[in-house]
Amino acid sequence: MKFAALCALIACVPALVRAAGTGNPWTGATTFLIPEYVQEVQAAVGNITDSTLAAQAATVEQVPVFFWMDVAAKVPTLGQYLAAASAAGGTQVVQAVIYDLPDRDCAAESSAGEFTIADGGAALYEQYIDNIAAQVEANPNVRVVFVVEPDGLANLVTNLSVAKCANAASTYKELVSYAISKLQQDNVWLYLDAGHSGWLGWPANITPAAQMFAEVLQGAGTGATVRGLATDVSNYNLLRGAEDPAQSPNPNYDEELYINALAPLLQQNNFPSQFIVDQGRSGVSGIRTAEGDWCNVLGAGLGMRPTTDTGNDLIDSIVWVKPPGESDGTSNQTAPRYDTHCGQSDATQPAPEAGTWFQSYFETLVQKANPALS
Ligand code: BGC
Numbered sequence: 001m002k003f004a005a006l007c008a009l010i011a012c013v014p015a016l017v018r019a020a021g022t023g024n025p026w027t028g029a030t031t032f033l034i035p036e037y038v039q040e041v042q043a044a045v046g047n048i049t050d051s052t053l054a055a056q057a058a059t060v061e062q063v064p065v066f067f068w069m070d071v072a073a074k075v076p077t078l079g080q081y082l083a084a085a086s087a088a089g090g091t092q093v094v095q096a097v098i099y100d101l102p103d104r105d106c107a108a109e110s111s112a113g114e115f116t117i118a119d120g121g122a123a124l125y126e127q128y129i130d131n132i133a134a135q136v137e138a139n140p141n142v143r144v145v146f147v148v149e150p151d152g153l154a155n156l157v158t159n160l161s162v163a164k165c166a167n168a169a170s171t172y173k174e175l176v177s178y179a180i181s182k183l184q185q186d187n188v189w190l191y192l193d194a195g196h197s198g199w200l201g202w203p204a205n206i207t208p209a210a211q212m213f214a215e216v217l218q219g220a221g222t223g224a225t226v227r228g229l230a231t232d233v234s235n236y237n238l239l240r241g242a243e244d245p246a247q248s249p250n251p252n253y254d255e256e257l258y259i260n261a262l263a264p265l266l267q268q269n270n271f272p273s274q275f276i277v278d279q280g281r282s283g284v285s286g287i288r289t290a291e292g293d294w295c296n297v298l299g300a301g302l303g304m305r306p307t308t309d310t311g312n313d314l315i316d317s318i319v320w321v322k323p324p325g326e327s328d329g330t331s332n333q334t335a336p337r338y339d340t341h342c343g344q345s346d347a348t349q350p351a352p353e354a355g356t357w358f359q360s361y362f363e364t365l366v367q368k369a370n371p372a373l374s
Contacts (some may be wrong), residue, residue: 110329
């Protein structure tokens, strides 16, 4: 009897379906340092004249950050990093961000991307995901952790009043489902972006958020899974600590409160409830006039270093997703991607384009690091 006929009789599992990575990906592994960030930090240190500050800044190159694939042209670079990690031997974790949805950053201006829905961006995004999948399949002995689409689904929970978000909603959902379905290799761990405590943590938003994540996972098909969610990506909230007045009266005013409140809602919706939390720039609290302010916040300091010693079983690891020192957005009012948040009084100015190096901001982050850098 032919294999296909046998399958028809006994409902066997197709050979292409593979289990996603299981367990905490950082356990028993070394986290790969992203060379482009090491180079950025080394160049920055060379531009610091104060020797104490320079020595402190130099230690930052040892802290693992995520590699942002913010354009499709960066996917081959992921391949190079995976090959380098593979060659380094041992069990290595490579951390990257999937960030190229068409009509990206639909409720803000500063991180608009290369693809548009009107111009065939959905098909281009599928190619982008297929190319990422090919890279992880070429390096099966490397563990790959992906944060999936910062702000993407969160915008659909609260910002459908923005025309660009309403227009993008079904495309975003379909494409995140597509990414999940194509990235089920057993060396891949997916964490969908879940905004942060001061956004989806509000009581009115948290239940719709859990339902949104579940809907998108269901859209990826039977058997597809993720490891969980990422919070506070590129934001400034504490994992735990005293309430920031800007969060009041949100009962879930820090990331741990948000996670503890969200986890049971996810479980009710059959969505895996493990988390990672970005603390790269969360060392200093109480510096924002409004919780919704997110652009190069003035007075921020580096936060907790990446660790799996999180004090909460729901949290796999503290991570640095946003590479500290890279800008959140330009403060140049004449730039096409200028967002008013980057021109507010609690935003550091003048600031360069999102993703580009912001030397003075990096220096302040180092100075105000909490815990301090030695
Ligand atoms: C930017 C990306 C950049 C990322 C990390 C985002 O805000 O839009 O271009 O790669 O931040 O710095």
